[in-house]
Amino acid sequence: MDSIQPQEFLLLVPEIVLASAGMLLLLTGTLKTSNGYRLCAAISLAALALTAVLLLIQGIPGAPRVILSGMFIVDGYSFFWKLLFLVASAFTVLLSDRFLSDGGYRPAEFYSLILLATTGMLFMASGYSLLSIWISLELMALSSYILAGYFKHQTKSNEAALKYFILGALSSGILVYGISLLYGATGTIQLDELAAALPAALALETGSRLAAAGWLLLAMGLFFKVAAVPFHVWTPDVYEGAPTPVTVFLATASKAASFAILVRIFYQALPALAPDWQWITAAIAVVTMIWGNLAALTQTNVKRMLAYSSVAHAGYVLIGVLAATEDGLWAVLFYLFAYTFITIGTFGTVILLERKEYAGETYSDYAGLAQRSPFLAAMMLVFMLALTGIPPTGGFFGKIYLFAAAVESGWIWVAVVGVLTSAISLFYYIGIGVQMYLKESGDDTPSALHAPGLVGTIAVCAVITVLLGILPEPLVQFAKSSLVGLL
Amino acid sequence: MPQDHYPVLLALGLALALGVVMLMLSALMSRRMGGRVSLDTYESGEPLLDRSHKRISVLFFLIAIDFVVFDVEAAFLYPWALVIREGGWPLFWAMMVFVGLILVGFAYIWKKGGLDLRPERQKRSLRG
Numbered sequence: 001m002d003s004i005q006p007q008e009f010l011l012l013v014p015e016i017v018l019a020s021a022g023m024l025l026l027l028t029g030t031l032k033t034s035n036g037y038r039l040c041a042a043i044s045l046a047a048l049a050l051t052a053v054l055l056l057i058q059g060i061p062g063a064p065r066v067i068l069s070g071m072f073i074v075d076g077y078s079f080f081w082k083l084l085f086l087v088a089s090a091f092t093v094l095l096s097d098r099f100l101s102d103g104g105y106r107p108a109e110f111y112s113l114i115l116l117a118t119t120g121m122l123f124m125a126s127g128y129s130l131l132s133i134w135i136s137l138e139l140m141a142l143s144s145y146i147l148a149g150y151f152k153h154q155t156k157s158n159e160a161a162l163k164y165f166i167l168g169a170l171s172s173g174i175l176v177y178g179i180s181l182l183y184g185a186t187g188t189i190q191l192d193e194l195a196a197a198l199p200a201a202l203a204l205e206t207g208s209r210l211a212a213a214g215w216l217l218l219a220m221g222l223f224f225k226v227a228a229v230p231f232h233v234w235t236p237d238v239y240e241g242a243p244t245p246v247t248v249f250l251a252t253a254s255k256a257a258s259f260a261i262l263v264r265i266f267y268q269a270l271p272a273l274a275p276d277w278q279w280i281t282a283a284i285a286v287v288t289m290i291w292g293n294l295a296a297l298t299q300t301n302v303k304r305m306l307a308y309s310s311v312a313h314a315g316y317v318l319i320g321v322l323a324a325t326e327d328g329l330w331a332v333l334f335y336l337f338a339y340t341f342i343t344i345g346t347f348g349t350v351i352l353l354e355r356k357e358y359a360g361e362t363y364s365d366y367a368g369l370a371q372r373s374p375f376l377a378a379m380m381l382v383f384m385l386a387l388t389g390i391p392p393t394g395g396f397f398g399k400i401y402l403f404a405a406a407v408e409s410g411w412i413w414v415a416v417v418g419v420l421t422s423a424i425s426l427f428y429y430i431g432i433g434v435q436m437y438l439k440e441s442g443d444d445t446p447s448a449l450h451a452p453g454l455v456g457t458i459a460v461c462a463v464i465t466v467l468l469g470i471l472p473e474p475l476v477q478f479a480k481s482s483l484v485g486l487l
Numbered sequence: 488m489p490q491d492h493y494p495v496l497l498a499l500g501l502a503l504a505l506g507v508v509m510l511m512l513s514a515l516m517s518r519r520m521g522g523r524v525s526l527d528t529y530e531s532g533e534p535l536l537d538r539s540h541k542r543i544s545v546l547f548f549l550i551a552i553d554f555v556v557f558d559v560e561a562a563f564l565y566p567w568a569l570v571i572r573e574g575g576w577p578l579f580w581a582m583m584v585f586v587g588l589i590l591v592g593f594a595y596i597w598k599k600g601g602l603d604l605r606p607e608r609q610k611r612s613l614r615g
Contacts, residue, residue: 004577023588023591026591026595027591027594027595027598029595030594030595030598030599
């Protein structure tokens with residue numbers, strides 16, 4: 001075993017702080033006076049902010065540093081994702097506040113699980129060995145299963161948690177089986193050593209078979225986590241049944257974290273297999289875009305529609321992954337960054353319109369929203385335009401960059417499918433706009449904007465969405481600079 | 488070498504064939520007597536004590552989960568105790584961190600009443 005320098009732990013201080021805060025919150029849950037919704041939210045926001053500050057103090061790492069005997073790596077790529085995860089978690093906390101207190105659900109355990117899941121994501125972004133990546137993934141996934149079933153008196157929430165758990169556990173098993181086969185073929189699980197050992201293994205007959213089975217199973221597990229067709233069946237049920245703030249968390253932070261490890265594993269461990277995984281990813285991306293968008297067309301529940309739309313967006317992001325160029329990669333980072341804010345804003349609006357746990361989620365509930373609440377309707381319209389990819393929003397540039405990277409690297413037909421399916425998505429996104437602006441509403445009760453945290457979150461997300469559509473260049477630069485050392 | 492494993496394959500095939508043949512023979516040759524008695528669990532007439540598919544107290548699940556907390560800890564403590572001399576202080580502190588994490592879980596269970604395994608109504612009557 002290589003000797004571990006104590007100062008290597010300093011690079012993991014943000015994660016350690018966040019994990020400790022999560023456990024502290026868990027213990028406050030045992031106190032008699034633990035129904036302080038504000039207090040628990042404040043503690044978790046403070047913990048997330050402290051972690052972000054510690055991360056910023058460390059700064060963007062110049063050269064990648066592999067630490068703890070090759071378990072973790074600290075580089076620009078992990079820095080980018082960690083910031084994104086922390087922001088997404090903070091917004092999730094802001095969205096949850098009213099939701100929990102309305103339903104009378106315990107806040108301490110909820111926020112504790114959010115923090116622990118975020119800790120898992122931070123470790124995922126830094127994972128440099130297949131084992132540490134897998135364990136961090138499990139920390140995130142196990143917390144997510146419980147969060148999906150947090151409305152424990154609601155059958156829908158129970159169903160979501162059970163389906164998520166069973167399919168998630170299965171996919172984790174597939175993932176770890178793939179890892180073990182890759183280990184069998186190459187004798188290592190550290191990403192760079194694996195990449196170095198892979199060509200020699202592929203030259204042997206048994207080695208190439210083991211490696212092929214290994215990486216295919218590994219890819220299956222990862223495609224499940226990012227909800228790509230045909231591994232997406234859990235998504236609509238879980239997104240619909242989970243408490244809406246948890247849905248936000250799954251659709252943004254959790255999805256981005258899964259993409260973070262997918263890209264790192266494909267690019268840093270399996271470059272020798274690049275032609276193979278490019279083809280598989282292309283096929284998956286095309287099927288995902290077509291199926292996600294067509295299925296979203298037929299939905300009547302807004303949360304279900306957004307679930308299928310999130311499946312479709314996973315397909316768009318895969319276009320950038322399969323390009324296997326620097327342009328494709330920073331397009332992936334840009335897209336997921338923009339998508340996170342758009343999705344948080346969208347679901348924030350959905351939460352404000354929900355009345356009691358699951359009511360107010362159908363399209364017809366949005367009828368005449370422009371009269372009842374012009375602010376919310378305008379916000380929702382911005383997010384719908386951004387999800388479609390219409391300028392001036394971040395979604396527009398995100399898609400342009402992805403499709404351009406695919407065209408440059410010769411995957412023109414995939415980009416064409418992307419453009420065509422985006423056109424399909426216009427129907428269902430604008431369908432909500434039609435409901436809000438052109439239909440008459442059944443009831444005239446003006447929607448209350450009584451949750452300042454929620455309204456603020458929505459407004460901030462809308463501003464960022466539009467800003468990214470006008471000034472994409474700073475984020476592009478940030479995404480480009482964080483790829484140093486990855487390729 | 489694959490051919491080394493042919494005996495295993497043969498044994499597997501034999502076992503499978505034997506099972507299928509036995510089931511088929513008994514299905515073809517046996518005389519069926521319908522009726523309630525032959526559908527009972529014990530055809531000899533021994534009465535059942537209880538149903539097998541019934542609701543089980545969630546406390547058993549709780550015990551199982553509590554057990555996991557302690558068992559995982561113990562599973563790591565044994566090998567740790569064997570190598571602690573070679574590992575020295577860093578290894579000692581590594582285990583202390585791990586035990587600390589377990590203790591957080593333990594404290595949570597304890598304060599939440601997870602170790603109080605009396606049925607719910609008995610607890611209520613004690614409180615009231």
